[in-house]
Amino acid sequence: MKFLLSLLIFSISLTINAQDLKSPSEFLGYELGTQFTRHHRVVDYYEYLAKTESTRVQLENYGETNEGRPLFLAYISSSENIKNLDNIQQEHLKNTEGQGNPTTAIVWMSYNVHGNESVSTEASMKTVYELLTNKSEYLKNTVVIIDPCMNPDGRERYVNWYYQFKNSPNTVDPNSKEHHEPWLNGRANHYMFDLNRDWAWLTQAESQQRIKLYNKWLPHVHVDFHEQGVDNPYYFAPAAEPFHEVITDFQREFQTTVGKNHAKYFDANGWFYFTKEVFDLLYPSYGDTYPTYNGSIGMTYEQGGSGRAGLAVTTSLGDTLTLKDRVLHHHTTGLSTLEIASQNALQLNQEFKKFYQPKNYKYKSYVLNGNPDKLTALTKLLEQHEIEYGWATGKTAKGLNYSTGKNSPIKTSKNTLVIGTDQKKSTLVKVLFEPSTKLSDSLTYDITAWSLPYAYGLEAVASETKVNASLDANKTASPVPENSNINKETYAFIAEWNSFSDAQFLAELLNNNIKIRHAKKPFGLDGKQYERGSLIITKADNKSNPDFLSTLSAVATKHAKKLKATLTGFVDDGKDFGSDSVQPLKQVKVALLSGKPTSTLNFGEIWHFFEQQLQYPVTILDTDYFKNINLSEYDILILPDGNNYTKFFSTRRMDELKDWINDGGKLIALGGALKALSKEDKFKLKPKETDKDSIALVPIYDHNERDQIRNEITGAIFKTKVDHTHPLAYGYADSYFSLKLGGAAYNYLDKGTVVYLDSESTTPAAGFAGSEAQDKIGETLVFGVEEYGNGQLIYFVDNPLFRGFWENGKLFFANALFMVD
Ligand SMILES: [Zn+2]
Numbered sequence: 001m002k003f004l005l006s007l008l009i010f011s012i013s014l015t016i017n018a019q020d021l022k023s024p025s026e027f028l029g030y031e032l033g034t035q036f037t038r039h040h041r042v043v044d045y046y047e048y049l050a051k052t053e054s055t056r057v058q059l060e061n062y063g064e065t066n067e068g069r070p071l072f073l074a075y076i077s078s079s080e081n082i083k084n085l086d087n088i089q090q091e092h093l094k095n096t097e098g099q100g101n102p103t104t105a106i107v108w109m110s111y112n113v114h115g116n117e118s119v120s121t122e123a124s125m126k127t128v129y130e131l132l133t134n135k136s137e138y139l140k141n142t143v144v145i146i147d148p149c150m151n152p153d154g155r156e157r158y159v160n161w162y163y164q165f166k167n168s169p170n171t172v173d174p175n176s177k178e179h180h181e182p183w184l185n186g187r188a189n190h191y192m193f194d195l196n197r198d199w200a201w202l203t204q205a206e207s208q209q210r211i212k213l214y215n216k217w218l219p220h221v222h223v224d225f226h227e228q229g230v231d232n233p234y235y236f237a238p239a240a241e242p243f244h245e246v247i248t249d250f251q252r253e254f255q256t257t258v259g260k261n262h263a264k265y266f267d268a269n270g271w272f273y274f275t276k277e278v279f280d281l282l283y284p285s286y287g288d289t290y291p292t293y294n295g296s297i298g299m300t301y302e303q304g305g306s307g308r309a310g311l312a313v314t315t316s317l318g319d320t321l322t323l324k325d326r327v328l329h330h331h332t333t334g335l336s337t338l339e340i341a342s343q344n345a346l347q348l349n350q351e352f353k354k355f356y357q358p359k360n361y362k363y364k365s366y367v368l369n370g371n372p373d374k375l376t377a378l379t380k381l382l383e384q385h386e387i388e389y390g391w392a393t394g395k396t397a398k399g400l401n402y403s404t405g406k407n408s409p410i411k412t413s414k415n416t417l418v419i420g421t422d423q424k425k426s427t428l429v430k431v432l433f434e435p436s437t438k439l440s441d442s443l444t445y446d447i448t449a450w451s452l453p454y455a456y457g458l459e460a461v462a463s464e465t466k467v468n469a470s471l472d473a474n475k476t477a478s479p480v481p482e483n484s485n486i487n488k489e490t491y492a493f494i495a496e497w498n499s500f501s502d503a504q505f506l507a508e509l510l511n512n513n514i515k516i517r518h519a520k521k522p523f524g525l526d527g528k529q530y531e532r533g534s535l536i537i538t539k540a541d542n543k544s545n546p547d548f549l550s551t552l553s554a555v556a557t558k559h560a561k562k563l564k565a566t567l568t569g570f571v572d573d574g575k576d577f578g579s580d581s582v583q584p585l586k587q588v589k590v591a592l593l594s595g596k597p598t599s600t601l602n603f604g605e606i607w608h609f610f611e612q613q614l615q616y617p618v619t620i621l622d623t624d625y626f627k628n629i630n631l632s633e634y635d636i637l638i639l640p641d642g643n644n645y646t647k648f649f650s651t652r653r654m655d656e657l658k659d660w661i662n663d664g665g666k667l668i669a670l671g672g673a674l675k676a677l678s679k680e681d682k683f684k685l686k687p688k689e690t691d692k693d694s695i696a697l698v699p700i701y702d703h704n705e706r707d708q709i710r711n712e713i714t715g716a717i718f719k720t721k722v723d724h725t726h727p728l729a730y731g732y733a734d735s736y737f738s739l740k741l742g743g744a745a746y747n748y749l750d751k752g753t754v755v756y757l758d759s760e761s762t763t764p765a766a767g768f769a770g771s772e773a774q775d776k777i778g779e780t781l782v783f784g785v786e787e788y789g790n791g792q793l794i795y796f797v798d799n800p801l802f803r804g805f806w807e808n809g810k811l812f813f814a815n816a817l818f819m820v821d
Pocket of ligand 1 (some may be wrong): 117
């Protein structure tokens, strides 16, 4: 009786609490969906929930954005579950080891990864409130993890812009400025990276910080909330083909189970929706595929809206789409997902356990050799994904060779990296490492090849038998060397030039005003051979710098660089250090063009490359005021990919540019910028003539979101030839695997064709390329340098900095900055 009474009092107090709990509208002081909520107010509401409902809501901060905004998760469940959250988590993770007997469903819902798809964060608040009040029964057996805003910088950019240009009251006329975002729109993060392409590559601060918590939970269900074009009806699971072959029958079926439940609500309300179209499950770096390859039911939901929609907008059908509608739809699918997860909690747990049982994938081990810096860069990525790796214990490994596409053995040593598929993350390993991905449909939303041995420029085989390896957690491919030889007696120090890590080392030396030369010819010294590009740091060049030795020592240690000290500049063979063939490297002053017509994504990739990867200063020049700039202040101007550069280059501007190059300026051009330059008679770059119209490697859907990413879709890996005697290719071997994103084709240059496809190498090593596109790219330039007066034009037909993950392309870009002269 006493127990019953206290239970009664307890439940009354719960009811009162629930009634007292302020809805988002009550808390914010306006009806949800009538305004956009600033990020700090979103944080306030979640903090209010955590304080008021402390037994059922917990917040966890997981980091900060580039612009200093907080990133956090909210855990929502019953008081009982929140009290036992650690146990629930441990029991759940035991399932990945084939142990444990968990019964709780774990559902993770991610909102607003694209900043201008701004309804998501609003909807998250409504969904949490509903869960804590009318739908709390779901919480009995479900832990809900909500990321209210994955991309606060992008969202705030959009919301801030919108309020600057919103009509008062807002207008539904789609022509009004409030419906036309500027060049720098809110979709991407601070560095213009699309965070929904970054789950596997983890190049961005937001992704790097999030993945730590994601791996601590590995939810049963992950939903990524998006928006698409204003005129599109709602999209939800099941996804479109192609599905990656690793996706299990249960993962497919459950997508349909979820979709049918959503349909029930949408049908009852008379709302339009579509499924099984457009959004496929292949490219591994999305918020639906990445979770799927980690055992989750990963899904993308798309509301019609995005940055175009504002608070309300007239659609092409003449309907008015309001933010309130958009909130309601995302709210409905969110709750419906939780309903289904709660109803199927046991099955989700059982199937999740099955997903993590040993898989009998064809390839048992991936075996990689190569430059220690590249191996280290790869192992850092593996660690972030909690993928286990080891070091070979045998002498050879045989299997499919990535370079030749044939079965052939490679030699192994204790520095050979081995990644097995007999581990927890076997599915993710297969997806990221297999030589080529099986395509059930070549029409896909994104690139069709990404295999990491190609991206990192490593020699590799995929072995059908397990290759023995030792799991030495303390071993690294590039240990910090001693460099005890840095002392006053030395004439010069030599460092090799083989990897992007070497370029980071150089950049930091230059930033510290250390004077450096580089060898333009190979040379031998003290029985060791050095290749072109090797860095030579002499005492004589730095005699006026009192901190020379201590700075050099500190920077070498930081970058784990082994310096060879020599007491003489007299080489055994090749050119002595005083020769014309040993040239100083300049502390170049670099300008990067931004604004229309440059591509925000490619601009961002280059910006991020300088600041977060190379760590070398760059000045950003906007096209708006470019005409006022005295270009002679800069050694290098970079033109990112972009559409319609022709307008930017008026005759007068082209003449100014030619004068600047003629006087010694270095122009680096990527993608679409090449098109405009190829129209200038004086430049030698010319498009390859073809009798067919321009061909995209993969047909493009007539779809708004696809239109936005037209420059990034498609993508296949080609084996190109390299003239590594050219400064643009110092540090490379005679072939390079390039990720080709489109069918742009330029003829060889008379001189300066450095990386190229010949007529035989037009079949991709991995990924899809149509037969006509293959014809077109035969005998074309990939990267090249045109000498013009005292300066150069450096052409990047392919993008070596694509999404920041093509590790082996980055040294080309560094060579363009420092080595080409
Ligand atoms: Zn989106």
